[in-house]
Amino acid sequence: MNYWTAGAAIVCLSISSTLLLAGLSWMVNRQQHRLPLAYLLALIALAVLQSLEFVYHSTDLFQHWPFFLKLADPVVVMIPFCIYGYIRALQGQNILARSRRRRWTHALPVLLVAALAVPFWSLPPEQKIYWMLAGRKNHDLWEPITLYGNPYLAI
Numbered sequence: 001m002n003y004w005t006a007g008a009a010i011v012c013l014s015i016s017s018t019l020l021l022a023g024l025s026w027m028v029n030r031q032q033h034r035l036p037l038a039y040l041l042a043l044i045a046l047a048v049l050q051s052l053e054f055v056y057h058s059t060d061l062f063q064h065w066p067f068f069l070k071l072a073d074p075v076v077v078m079i080p081f082c083i084y085g086y087i088r089a090l091q092g093q094n095i096l097a098r099s100r101r102r103r104w105t106h107a108l109p110v111l112l113v114a115a116l117a118v119p120f121w122s123l124p125p126e127q128k129i130y131w132m133l134a135g136r137k138n139h140d141l142w143e144p145i146t147l148y149g150n151p152y153l154a155i
Contacts (some may be wrong), residue, residue: 009058013051020044032115039086041146074114081106
């Protein structure tokens with residue numbers, strides 16, 4: 001376990017959790033701005049989820065609980081949508097209120113990442129751990145099959 005990485009992960013988790021609680025308090029007290037705050041709370045909740053995943057990987061908890069490997073990834077890809085929705089909500093527009101096609105357009109990244117993760121999720125726990133550790137040890141193993149040589153995307 002890398003203690004510096006684990007420390008950074010815990011700091012990120014603490015900050016994002018504090019922001020989530022502050023955002024919830026702000027939403028309860030300021031009811032006239034519900035839509036922008038809903039997108040902001042969703043963004044902060046995704047940051048908390050990403051921080052939890054960071055703690056999970058940096059402390060090697062995936063070796064003890066491999067079930068949680070890559071479960072958060074489909075939801076975390078909604079971070080750009082939450083930023084976009086927050087900006088549009090500040091301008092007075094609700095991007096999800098218009099058409100069903102637009103909702104599916106914004107949900108498509110979640111469905112795509114989930115579909116791409118199904119083969120990994122269906123692996124036995126030992127194989128999941130093996131591939132996570134192989135990607136961590138030998139970055140050259142992932143170079144031919146990843147976009148722009150990013151080892152994390154291959155897993």
